[in-house]
Amino acid sequence: GAGVSQSPSNKVTEKGKDVELRCDPISGHTALYWYRQSLGQGLEFLIYFQGNSAPDKSGLPSDRFSAERTGGSVSTLTIQRTQQEDSAVYLCASSFRANEKLFFGSGTQLSVL
Amino acid sequence: QQQVKQSPQSLIVQKGGIPIINCAYENTAFDYFPWYQQFPGKGPALLIAIRPDVSEKKEGRFTISFNKSAKQFSLHIMDSQPGDSATYFCAATKYGGSQGNLIFGKGTKLSVKP
Numbered sequence: 021g022a023g024v025s026q027s028p029s030n031k032v033t034e035k036g037k038d039v040e041l042r043c044d045p046i047s048g049h050t051a052l053y054w055y056r057q058s059l060g061q062g063l064e065f066l067i068y069f070q071g072n073s074a075p076d077k078s079g080l081p082s083d084r085f086s087a088e089r090t091g092g093s094v095s096t097l098t099i100q101r102t103q104q105e106d107s108a109v110y111l112c113a114s115s116f117r118a119n120e121k122l123f124f125g126s127g128t129q130l131s132v133l
Numbered sequence: 134q135q136q137v138k139q140s141p142q143s144l145i146v147q148k149g150g151i152p153i154i155n156c157a158y159e160n161t162a163f164d165y166f167p168w169y170q171q172f173p174g175k176g177p178a179l180l181i182a183i184r185p186d187v188s189e190k191k192e193g194r195f196t197i198s199f200n201k202s203a204k205q206f207s208l209h210i211m212d213s214q215p216g217d218s219a220t221y222f223c224a225a226t227k228y229g230g231s232q233g234n235l236i237f238g239k240g241t242k243l244s245v246k247p
Contacts, residue, residue, distance in 0.1 A: 024176070053235070055237075061239060061240075062139075062222065062237050062238060062239035062240050063177070063222060063237040063240075065234050065235070065236070065237075068234065076234065078234070079234070111176050111177075113176070119165060119226045119227065119228055119235060120228070121167075121179050121182075122169075122177075122179065122235065123178075123179075124169075124176025124177050124178065125176050126174065126175055126176050127176055
């Protein structure tokens with residue numbers, strides 16, 4: 021595709037439910053990032069994938085959060101037992117090489133009721 | 134060591150004014166300083182970036198000034214327009230490093246009044 025695609029664009033869930041957020045990066049980009057943006061806040065790093073290397077999970081806020089990247093392409097961010105404080109916009113980005121120009125998707129707005 | 138401090142949090146200027154947004158970093162290993170622009174409902178997009186081998190970089194109406202000794206950099210928007218109203222994020226990282234942790238500031242919401 022022409023850009024980074026994220027789905028769904030909006031997700032409303034009940035507290036305690038699990039959610040999966042999907043990211044389709046730009047074809048050929050080796051690096052993929054997940055960030056979280058809370059209302060009025062900056063961009064909080066969550067996790068980073070680079071090629072076949074082990075992911076950098078240092079930003080994941082708790083063990084309820086996990087992510088995988090299949091075949092070096094599509095990535096899924098999973099949040100288990102969602103809490104109200106998980107409500108935020110989850111942004112995915114990809115880049116041709118690590119720490120170069122990031123291309124962001126439009127994000128998934130997650131609302132936990 | 135990993136923080137990027139950005140100010141101000143919000144900024145209102147008149148059309149034609151020159152808003153200035155400032156950022157400071159702590160990690161002396163950082164050598165890539167991009168600015169991202171974000172419109173409501175969209176993801177951030179790269180606006181301009183600088184490496185520390187130069188003290189200033191200009192692209193159109195956008196200029197980054199970089200002070201390596203002070204570990205500070207700033208974004209200037211010349212002849213600002215209402216269409217520049219957006220949230221601006223500075224960031225810092227080690228260019229091409231193996232770690233993907235691009236550290237962002239908390240953002241500045243800019244409003245340019247007609």
